[in-house]
Amino acid sequence: MSLVVIGTVAFDAIETPFGKTDKIVGGAATYASLAASYFCDKVKIVAVVGDDFPESEIADFGNHGIDTEGLQIKQGEKSFFWSGRYHEDMNSRDTLVTELNVLADFDPVIPENYQDCRYLMLGNLTPQVQQTVISRLRQRPRLIVLDTMNFWMDVALTDLLDTLKMIDVLTINDAEARQLSGEYSLVKAAQKILKMGPKYLIIKKGEHGALLFGEGKIFSAPALPLEEVFDPTGAGDTFAGGFIGYMAKVSTVNFQNMRNAIIYGSALASFCVEKFGPEKLKKLSQAEIADRVQQFVSLAQFEIS
Amino acid sequence: MSLVVIGTVAFDAIETPFGKTDKIVGGAATYASLAASYFCDKVKIVAVVGDDFPESEIADFGNHGIDTEGLQIKQGEKSFFWSGRYHEDMNSRDTLVTELNVLADFDPVIPENYQDCRYLMLGNLTPQVQQTVISRLRQRPRLIVLDTMNFWMDVALTDLLDTLKMIDVLTINDAEARQLSGEYSLVKAAQKILKMGPKYLIIKKGEHGALLFGEGKIFSAPALPLEEVFDPTGAGDTFAGGFIGYMAKVSTVNFQNMRNAIIYGSALASFCVEKFGPEKLKKLSQAEIADRVQQFVSLAQFEIS
Numbered sequence: 230m231s232l233v234v235i236g237t238v239a240f241d242a243i244e245t246p247f248g249k250t251d252k253i254v255g256g257a258a259t260y261a262s263l264a265a266s267y268f269c270d271k272v273k274i275v276a277v278v279g280d281d282f283p284e285s286e287i288a289d290f291g292n293h294g295i296d297t298e299g300l301q302i303k304q305g306e307k308s309f310f311w312s313g314r315y316h317e318d319m320n321s322r323d324t325l326v327t328e329l330n331v332l333a334d335f336d337p338v339i340p341e342n343y344q345d346c347r348y349l350m351l352g353n354l355t356p357q358v359q360q361t362v363i364s365r366l367r368q369r370p371r372l373i374v375l376d377t378m379n380f381w382m383d384v385a386l387t388d389l390l391d392t393l394k395m396i397d398v399l400t401i402n403d404a405e406a407r408q409l410s411g412e413y414s415l416v417k418a419a420q421k422i423l424k425m426g427p428k429y430l431i432i433k434k435g436e437h438g439a440l441l442f443g444e445g446k447i448f449s450a451p452a453l454p455l456e457e458v459f460d461p462t463g464a465g466d467t468f469a470g471g472f473i474g475y476m477a478k479v480s481t482v483n484f485q486n487m488r489n490a491i492i493y494g495s496a497l498a499s500f501c502v503e504k505f506g507p508e509k510l511k512k513l514s515q516a517e518i519a520d521r522v523q524q525f526v527s528l529a530q531f532e533i534s
Numbered sequence: 535m536s537l538v539v540i541g542t543v544a545f546d547a548i549e550t551p552f553g554k555t556d557k558i559v560g561g562a563a564t565y566a567s568l569a570a571s572y573f574c575d576k577v578k579i580v581a582v583v584g585d586d587f588p589e590s591e592i593a594d595f596g597n598h599g600i601d602t603e604g605l606q607i608k609q610g611e612k613s614f615f616w617s618g619r620y621h622e623d624m625n626s627r628d629t630l631v632t633e634l635n636v637l638a639d640f641d642p643v644i645p646e647n648y649q650d651c652r653y654l655m656l657g658n659l660t661p662q663v664q665q666t667v668i669s670r671l672r673q674r675p676r677l678i679v680l681d682t683m684n685f686w687m688d689v690a691l692t693d694l695l696d697t698l699k700m701i702d703v704l705t706i707n708d709a710e711a712r713q714l715s716g717e718y719s720l721v722k723a724a725q726k727i728l729k730m731g732p733k734y735l736i737i738k739k740g741e742h743g744a745l746l747f748g749e750g751k752i753f754s755a756p757a758l759p760l761e762e763v764f765d766p767t768g769a770g771d772t773f774a775g776g777f778i779g780y781m782a783k784v785s786t787v788n789f790q791n792m793r794n795a796i797i798y799g800s801a802l803a804s805f806c807v808e809k810f811g812p813e814k815l816k817k818l819s820q821a822e823i824a825d826r827v828q829q830f831v832s833l834a835q836f837e838i839s
Contacts, residue, residue: 414760414763438754449757449759449833451743451756488836529754529834530793533797
């Protein structure tokens with residue numbers, strides 16, 4: 230019984246008000262699989278890189294117990310590359326460079342040993358590729374989580390709407406929920422989006438936390454107020470990976486478990502933003518995670534009798 | 535032992551995407567005292583109006599058990615008037631008209647029977663007038679809450695900084711916390727502001743809830759996700775009034791009680807925005823409030839062992 234993560238494994242070059250990086254490792258599947266690996270010991274990755282991708286980084290996945298049999302390495306080709314610059318508020322950013330490279334004709338391969346997939350994380354990618362992965366799994370996973378972004382709403386809305394019919398949980402940010410639904414009120418947006426297919430909707434609000442909608446209920450999760458957000462890249466992927474990793478660990482899909490999964494996902498994301506790239510995510514201890522989760526508990530608790 | 539509320543009692547004319555009003559009753563002290571009256575039966579108001587202010591509205595205060603001995607009525611003068619138009623997002627607005635009228639030379643009078651004040655709500659007003667009220671109370675109240683806005687940071691910063699040294703709790707929004715501190719991170723902003731005088735800081739984030747800082751702790755309160763925000767006017771004042779009203783009711787000043795006070799204040803504010811002006815606030819039942827507070831409990835609760 231495994232958790233399969235599909236998404237980009239790539240290079241990023243990031244500028245924030247705190248500094249800039251050369252090409253460092255990034256990508257939705259990188260962040261999500263590392264985050265999930267703290268909760269689930271059978272994380273398996275589906276992605277594609279070029280032969281420029283360092284073997285040491287692939288070894289790092291292995292060190293986290295992440296199966297990379299589904300990570301294709303294209304000889305003579307280059308890995309996906311994204312470069313961006315964050316604004317002062319760290320909530321908005323400009324894309325400086327996007328080089329699709331190997332991603333241009335990515336045909337996801339599902340190794341036979343991935344067919345035990347029960348939890349499927351569809352990281353941000355072309356909706357068409359996300360759909361292909363679902364169709365290549367012989368058994369429908371117990372839980373399919375899909376992360377996407379405004380870009381696909383702009384250029385591949387029909388494919389995205391088709392894909393939404395096949396999944397259980399959609400994670401998007403507040404601006405994207407408004408774009409997808411055409412509603413400003415997030416409550417109305419959620420009502421519309423839940424009619425598009427997903428049974429649950431998570432609206433990510435960055436420094437304002439997250440909202441979970443489903444089963445006629447709403448859960449509002451806080452974000453940990455941080456002194457400094459160093460680099461927000463990958464925070465959403467980390468959140469989603471932590472979320473589905475925790476769901477795989479507790480292995481019962483319901484609203485109550487999803488509340489906790491959101492807290493664990495948020496805790497992982499709060500580590501992610503403390504350093505450039507996935508560095509911090511590679512070196513966490515269970516004690517650090519438990520301590521961070523307790524900070525969320527004290528942050529949010531009140532007792533009204 | 536009473537709760538004294540100082541602020542504007544005034545006329546507003548409001549435009550939102552849902553409609554517009556003629557002159558209706560508004561003002562910080564109106565909203566705050568009505569909100570507080572649901573928790574405390576000794577709410578006393580200090581404010582000034584012109585002789586254009588309807589007697590029926592003053593009677594409405596009385597119907598809520600609010601003492602209006604400190605409400606001066608200036609014969610031959612007009613009440614403060616504000617007119618504004620909210621943008622589509624309901625978070626930003628343009629001021630169309632501001633007529634100070636009686637407010638231009640407001641000299642607050644503290645009736646003798648207000649000298650039992652133990653809880654003091656300094657609603658949004660000139661910092662100099664807020665200070666005057668503190669100085670005219672012979673006994674320092676147990677809890678002084680001050681609400682202010684960016685306007686006073688722009689035009690009366692020195693007075694505001696002096697006033698901050700005399701209070702216990704400051705309530706401002708996130709943009710104002712950033713302006714007052716010069717820090718983008720709200721954690722750093724809070725650290726700086728807590729050095730300016732107040733022991734507690736509440737940062738109001740509208741649809742994203744509120745943060746309480748103090749005693750080295752942070753509490754993150756959710757906002758109730760609403761299908762429609764009809765008119766946000768007075769929501770911050772209502773929040774502050776509900777907050778201090780609850781504190782007067784429980785009558786022990788500590789962080790734990792303040793957590794609950796924020797939830798009660800948020801619940802009252804969530805009613806306020808459902809109609810134009812303070813209409814909704816005038817007709818609440820204790821059962822409605824208890825039910826709304828329970829919605830906050832279900833919204834925010836999670837259990838991690």
